[in-house]
Amino acid sequence: MPNNPTALTPYPVTITKIVDETSDVKTFTVEFDDPEVMENFGNKPGQVCMLSIFGEGESTISITSAPTRGKFLEFTVKRVGRLTNVMHQMEVGQKFGVRGPYGNWFPYEIMKGKDLFFVGGGFALAPIRSLIDYALSDQYRSDYGKVEVLYGARSVDDLCFKSDLAERWPKLHNTAIYTTIDRPEEAWKGHVGFVPSYVEEVAPSPENKFAIIAGPPIMIKFTLPVFAKLGFKDDQIITTLEMRMKCCLGKCGRCNIGSKFVCVDGPVFSLAQLKGMPQEY
């Protein structure tokens, strides 16, 4: 490495694996070229990185892997614009840049001893997947109670993390996985319906439990009242926010909601915290 990267300069990484999740979502596994960087990275579940695609600039992407899974990072990227388009054309063995980790993290210390009920919609399971795997890791499994994941996508083709949902997680101790798609499909034997109504059906009890929700704004909007109806308090409901970001350092200004910068004070907020902030996100 020619330089010692600091705040605005990225560390080189090499892509070691690419999984096609859907037609427009890919998961990239990467390793730092300098293994020492990984040793000192210290990423916590819920944090994000700035990915550098040279020639295109940078994008904020959640770390979707848990630090407990190994000396690599995973990023699940939806193709939506310039940078993500170029990224989707990259191949195993190619390099890009990563700086981070940024932002706060899920309150996994406070969650100790509790059951965790995860809700994810579309590819937005990505930011909470890190916490799911953290809580399910050999190292920390005994710190948490039952781990449930309720996940929905528009169609079978839109389901991300299929092997986690169908194979890896259900086999682990004290888990329950609920998967749904919006409309019936011939080959689909599972649940059909929208996420909010499926939550109502599964009806998790609020007792000794945290609900962790990530998904498109519309899904979140209709899911929150369901949890309220089930008796969840605002500080038992945790979600992550998205704002346009450039620096991730609390300096470029654009990700503010009132006096808070989502890039340093977020992206993880409890519903109780959100209710104390301007509705400008």
Added chain:
Amino acid sequence: MEARVVNKGQLPELLDKLAKDYDLIAPVQEETVVLFRKISGAADAFLEYTNSDVSPKGCFLPQNEKTFNYTYTGDSIEINKPEGAQKAVLFGARPCDIKAITTLDPVFEGEKFGDEYYSGKRENTVIIGLSCTKVLSTCFCYAFEGGPCDGTGSDLLFTEIGDKYYVEVNTEKGKALADAYSQIFSSQGAEQLAKDKEELAKKLAGEFVRKVDLTGVKELLDNNFELPYWNGDDQKKCLGCGTCTYVCPTCHCFDIFDYPTGDFTGARLRCWDSCMYPEYTLMAGGHNPRPTRKERVRNRFMHKLKYHLDRYNMVGCVGCGRCVRKCPVNIDITKIINDLKEVAQNA
């Protein structure tokens, strides 16, 4: 506090010497615009101004700044950062603009992450302020506890009194510079000039035209994000031109992007951005948390009057009056402050 005296007649000599020993940044006049840039000697400097069109914030946060050059081939990455900051002197900045720099410091130097580009320049620069000798009709620095002769944030503060400059030595950095040019910085007659300066400050304090009263404004904004006031026509006439943010010495928003220079090479740049542009918060997929002028105008003024205070316990406006002078549709922060004060009173 120590003080020195510099004969006005010796200022050219001082500036020429500084230009030789440092990167000397000073006010210059280009066409009709007064701005700050590096000069090669006293002849380039333009000190007969009251408030420059462009503030000196660019000394520390340049309008365009290269953070690194890259060479990228797909399977190799090389990153080369530009050389560190040179030793510099910022001469002739006005008190409001220097205070503004102190409000940028916690943004770039504070909290979790530093900023080597900003701090490198900040640490290597001696700031020599220049007191105002008159106030403009748009000035209102007094409203934020500033003043035309206030030395906050400067290493040395020059105040013009007759054929002399009274020089306040405010930091060790300033003292070291004054000591290094001891043949120009004398100590004789400083006591009398100190009194003269106080007189000048008192006189100028009475000359402000704009009465700005912040009573109750912060509290109002603390408790009310939604105010019918922001729906007013006056607030909605903003053109989104971004002028107010570019000229504002406390605005620090920037964009980061790549500028390819060849098939495999390019530079990463950061450049000033403006919260008044709709694209500023527009996300891929089309969602925009501040979709209309109303939200953007509100955000700018909330930032100045509340958010910056909440975060850094420092005002986000120093009353330089630039946005008041430059806005093409006369959106006026002093009017907004006074209006909000009334809203607070009637609440």
